[in-house]
Amino acid sequence: MVIKKARKNLTERRLKILNREFFRLAEDVRRIKEHSIENLEYLIDTAEKNMERNGFEVYFAKNVREGQKVVLDFFEDSSTVLKAKSMVSHELDLNSALMEGGTEVWETDLGELVIQMLNDRPRHMTMPAIHIKADEAFKALGVEDFEELKIRVRKLLREKLAKADGGITGANVISADGSLFIIENEGNARLVSALPEKVMTVTGVEKIVDSFSSAVKVSEVIWKSAGYYSPSYLNVISGISKSGDIEKRIIKGLHGPSKHAILLLDNGRMKARDSAFKEALYCVRCGACQFSCPSYEALNADWGVVYSGGIGAVWNYITGSESNPFYCLNCGACVETCPLKINVPEMLRKLKMIKIGKIN
Numbered sequence: 470m471v472i473k474k475a476r477k478n479l480t481e482r483r484l485k486i487l488n489r490e491f492f493r494l495a496e497d498v499r500r501i502k503e504h505s506i507e508n509l510e511y512l513i514d515t516a517e518k519n520m521e522r523n524g525f526e527v528y529f530a531k532n533v534r535e536g537q538k539v540v541l542d543f544f545e546d547s548s549t550v551l552k553a554k555s556m557v558s559h560e561l562d563l564n565s566a567l568m569e570g571g572t573e574v575w576e577t578d579l580g581e582l583v584i585q586m587l588n589d590r591p592r593h594m595t596m597p598a599i600h601i602k603a604d605e606a607f608k609a610l611g612v613e614d615f616e617e618l619k620i621r622v623r624k625l626l627r628e629k630l631a632k633a634d635g636g637i638t639g640a641n642v643i644s645a646d647g648s649l650f651i652i653e654n655e656g657n658a659r660l661v662s663a664l665p666e667k668v669m670t671v672t673g674v675e676k677i678v679d680s681f682s683s684a685v686k687v688s689e690v691i692w693k694s695a696g697y698y699s700p701s702y703l704n705v706i707s708g709i710s711k712s713g714d715i716e717k718r719i720i721k722g723l724h725g726p727s728k729h730a731i732l733l734l735d736n737g738r739m740k741a742r743d744s745a746f747k748e749a750l751y752c753v754r755c756g757a758c759q760f761s762c763p764s765y766e767a768l769n770a771d772w773g774v775v776y777s778g779g780i781g782a783v784w785n786y787i788t789g790s791e792s793n794p795f796y797c798l799n800c801g802a803c804v805e806t807c808p809l810k811i812n813v814p815e816m817l818r819k820l821k822m823i824k825i826g827k828i829n
């Protein structure tokens with residue numbers, strides 16, 4: 470099974486990386502997330518002011534309908550939009566919304582591109598094509614092996630990048646002092662966020678933390694928990710491209726996009742802060758718990774409409790999508806694996822009670 474192989478590889482990698490220092494850092498990150506979620510209104514206000522000062526346009530959306538409208542308005546005059554990986558973009562069903570309006574949309578993350586070609590959906594937070602065998606991926610891209618795949622994807626996406634007038638990215642963390650943190654290995658997110666004329670970063674409000682140094686700590690926990698000593702790229706974007714080279718006069722949009730907007734999505738997150746599902750907002754989306762879950766493996770990751778697995782079931786509930794909490798066996802493997810020790814089975818127990826009408 471594909472997932473079994475991925476789980477074995479990740480476990481081996483994590484064992485080499487996760488040491489006492491990591492666990493101390495993870496405890497720190499848990500405190501950072503608790504503090505940030507507790508003070509979220511204040512941090513949203515601070516982030517908005519600082520991001521606008523840095524040259525970003527900032528938008529808010531309460532739900533999917535509002536989110537789609539913001540994105541469609543922003544890209545109204547764009548003909549080709551390229552996307553880096555973003556689960557929030559799937560939460561907003563952006564590909565369909567943009568394509569229905571006549572915009573060409575291309576995923577640039579390899580796993581997301583394969584999924585797009587197969588008309589499928591992501592089934593893991595960091596490895597969207599986790600359920601797809603190499604042969605299926607080759608077939609979808611019309612190639613025979615990994616070498617051909619690399620050449621084909623590079624050529625196809627460079628052609629698309631050359632004509633793209635829009636770019637969409639997600640963000641792993643946002644610091645309230647106005648910086649976006651995007652962790653990646655492929656290098657596509659930096660191209661998508663730098664080359665097109667207009668770029669929009671779509672993300673959930675819960676990604677905001679109090680400071681730049683906190684955002685660096687959260688980022689480190691994410692990539693290490695996902696099995697990397699360090700990612701190939703940590704993109705930190707703190708404003709739009711500018712130059713003060715001539716007479717120290719600032720000109721904006723020189724090499725990078727002339728407009729970079731940020732969409733902060735609520736879609737149930739603020740309400741979840743006052744519920745039994747608050748702990749889910751601490752999730753940094755490293756995806757490690759999904760690998761540890763026996764049900765997720767047995768289901769070939771086919772558990773949940775937008776977000777997958779146990780934590781995905783909670784996220785689907787928060788954001789108004791479908792999942793079956795009864796797949797959870799309550800074994801607790803996810804809590805053991807989670808760097809923030811988020812008690813997913815306990816939230817799923819509550820979700821089961823809601824489903825059978827025992828509690829509201």
Ligand code: SF4
Pocket residue numbers: 594694751752753754755756757758759780806807808809810811813
């Ligand atoms: S619940 Fe924990 S292990 Fe799972 S994705 Fe979130 S932070 Fe990572």
